Amino acid sequence: MNSKQKPTALMLKYLYAHLFVVDPTRELMLEKLSYQDVYELIQQIKRFTKEKQQSLSSSTSFQEHVIWRIDTSSSEELYQIGNKLSLQYFGRPCKVPIEWDKSVKDAAGRFIFERTHQKPIKIVQSLWQYTQFGAQHVIATLKHELAHYHLCLQKKPFADGAPEFVAECRRIGAPLFAVKMLEGYQTYCSVCSAKAEVLKKPRKKDKSPCCKADLVFKEYIIRLPDGRIVQVEV
Numbered sequence: 542m543n544s545k546q547k548p549t550a551l552m553l554k555y556l557y558a559h560l561f562v563v564d565p566t567r568e569l570m571l572e573k574l575s576y577q578d579v580y581e582l583i584q585q586i587k588r589f590t591k592e593k594q595q596s597l598s599s600s601t602s603f604q605e606h607v608i609w610r611i612d613t614s615s616s617e618e619l620y621q622i623g624n625k626l627s628l629q630y631f632g633r634p635c636k637v638p639i640e641w642d643k644s645v646k647d648a649a650g651r652f653i654f655e656r657t658h659q660k661p662i663k664i665v666q667s668l669w670q671y672t673q674f675g676a677q678h679v680i681a682t683l684k685h686e687l688a689h690y691h692l693c694l695q696k697k698p699f700a701d702g703a704p705e706f707v708a709e710c711r712r713i714g715a716p717l718f719a720v721k722m723l724e725g726y727q728t729y730c731s732v733c734s735a736k737a738e739v740l741k742k743p744r745k746k747d748k749s750p751c752c753k754a755d756l757v758f759k760e761y762i763i764r765l766p767d768g769r770i771v772q773v774e775v
């Protein structure tokens with residue numbers, strides 16, 4: 542097998558959903574992995590999940606990494622998990638609701654707050670992303686949203702990218718972003734070569750925003766919910 546061959550989008554999604562197994566500190570350069578690298582990581586994950594499921598019933602304390610399924614018929618279990626994460630990582634309960642949201646597709650989750658007084662209102666989690674990436678992705682997202690929540694309560698800067706926020710995400714092992722997943726061809730402006738939209742299919746009418754010129758379709762990419770862009774095979 543060619544060691545330069547890229548992994549497929551599907552393989553990368555699976556790896557991403559189980560990243561904590563092989564990369565708990567989120568240091569792997571996903572952008573640089575070959576097909577073979579990802580294949581081997583997936584085998585490791587499969588061995589791990591098999592062993593975990595066998596030892597699942599023996600433990601009573603809260604362990605975030607043994608959760609594989611979350612009830613979606615109501616938000617009750619989702620809140621319970623979020624509250625346990627809140628206690629574990631921040632030493633305080635989560636006093637706002639945590640809810641599934643059917644309509645959120647452009648983000649993994651969202652921290653909603655009252656703008657004038659900067660007061661937390663609730664945390665929502667995209668139900669669609671749960672079906673795409675599974676329970677461990679939801680847990681990673683909840684940790685990200687809880688970092689927003691607790692910094693907001695402490696009247697500290699809590700926006701994505703704020704140094705205080707980045708430090709909190711690093712401390713608790715949460716992704717720095719909770720964005721929409723995107724897949725398609727990276728396009729470039731045919732005149733000035735600037736990066737343009739990510740598109741699934743060539744459409745004649747699409748023009749570059751910079752020069753209103755035709756688009757050139759190049760590498761096929763996937764943008765993961767933590768914002769990382771990785772080149773994959775179609």
Ligand SMILES: [Zn+2]
Pocket residue numbers: 685689701717718719
């Ligand atoms: Zn955020």
Ligand SMILES: [Zn+2]
Pocket residue numbers: 730731732733734735749751752753754
């Ligand atoms: Zn241009």
